[in-house]
Amino acid sequence: MILVVVKSIHHKNTEKIANVFAEVLDAQLKTPEEVDLGDIQDYSLIGFGSGIYGGKHHEFLLNLADKLPQGKNQKVFIFSTDGAPRGLIKYDPLYEKEILSHNHSKLREKLQSKGYKIVDEFNCGGFNTNKFLKLFGGINKGRPNADDLKHAEKFAQNLKQNVENKQQSYLKQS
DSSP: OEEEEEEEEEEOOOHHHHHHHHHTTTTTTEEEEGGGGGGGGGOOOEEEEEEEEETTEHHHHHHHHHHHHOOOEEEEEEEEEEOOOOOSSSSOOHHHHHHHHHHHHHHHHHHHHEEEEEEEEEEEEOOOGGGGGGGGGGGSSSSSSSSHHHHHHHHHHHHHHHHHHHHHHHHHHH
């Protein structure tokens, strides 16, 4: 079983990405408030994601990470959408990697300290109208867009293939 945990607030940017993951992975989709900590060990893979607020994931997701039982190398992935400006500059993979590294650091640290194994991370732009940005109509209009959703689908397909390959290799050893 696979679980995708998402907290998506303003424009449901991250929920759009989570829905793609859930469909491709045939996963259950829950909010942090809906997660039963007693069932966590039943999942072969868990995704944790939200929008980025002040350089980190939503506090509900971070609080859930604090309450998680020890992971014993349980596989997880992290995802997010954020309001960092995109489209104003030419695509720069280094810039994207820096955003992901910074924005995911708090959740990544919490999960790793509990023994969870992070197998991959995903991030894309999201429509942002927070604070003064609403005066200008926001940034990243239309994000996540069709390309973002396509990247999310490919990301999930790769995760699924990796999980299936690991399960097949485990079955061969048994």
